[in-house]
Amino acid sequence: MFWRNTKKSKTANNMAKKLKLNLITPQKQLLTDLEVDMVVLPAFLGEMGILPGHVPVLVQLTYGDLRYKKDGKDFDFAVMGGFVEVKDDVVNAFAEGADLADEIDEEAENQKIKKAKDALSKKDADIDFELAEIELKQAITRMKVKRRKLN
Numbered sequence: 001m002f003w004r005n006t007k008k009s010k011t012a013n014n015m016a017k018k019l020k021l022n023l024i025t026p027q028k029q030l031l032t033d034l035e036v037d038m039v040v041l042p043a044f045l046g047e048m049g050i051l052p053g054h055v056p057v058l059v060q061l062t063y064g065d066l067r068y069k070k071d072g073k074d075f076d077f078a079v080m081g082g083f084v085e086v087k088d089d090v091v092n093a094f095a096e097g098a099d100l101a102d103e104i105d106e107e108a109e110n111q112k113i114k115k116a117k118d119a120l121s122k123k124d125a126d127i128d129f130e131l132a133e134i135e136l137k138q139a140i141t142r143m144k145v146k147r148r149k150l151n
Helices: 106-121 129-150
Strands: 019-024 029-036 038-043 046-050 057-070 073-087 090-095 098-100
Antiparallel strands (some): 073 090
């Protein structure tokens, strides 16, 4: 879905505008006022594109690929839920967790997937099944984003 603010004129000057992207997790701020051409979010109700001039919106994030385009290049982050605020060409993404696709270690994520699946297959009362499911979902999300980036 693309919603554009129709109150602004669609001149060449307006089309050349950029978005400012901030990506914040509880651990650290990953991006600060980064000028980008567009952002695509894994919104709760489906993928959502943001361009300059977008109307103000607050959106819940799900697990998935937050990507942005800067100077013709695509960049991807695996995000683990949160929310995004869009206002005045500023995109503030507050994620519960985020990893740059280029920094994701496939071997480590495959080990996390195996470990979580093994834990879930056991009927041991000492296993925190909810935590194992979350770890599995996070590792699968990271792998999907990494593989998308490689293709």
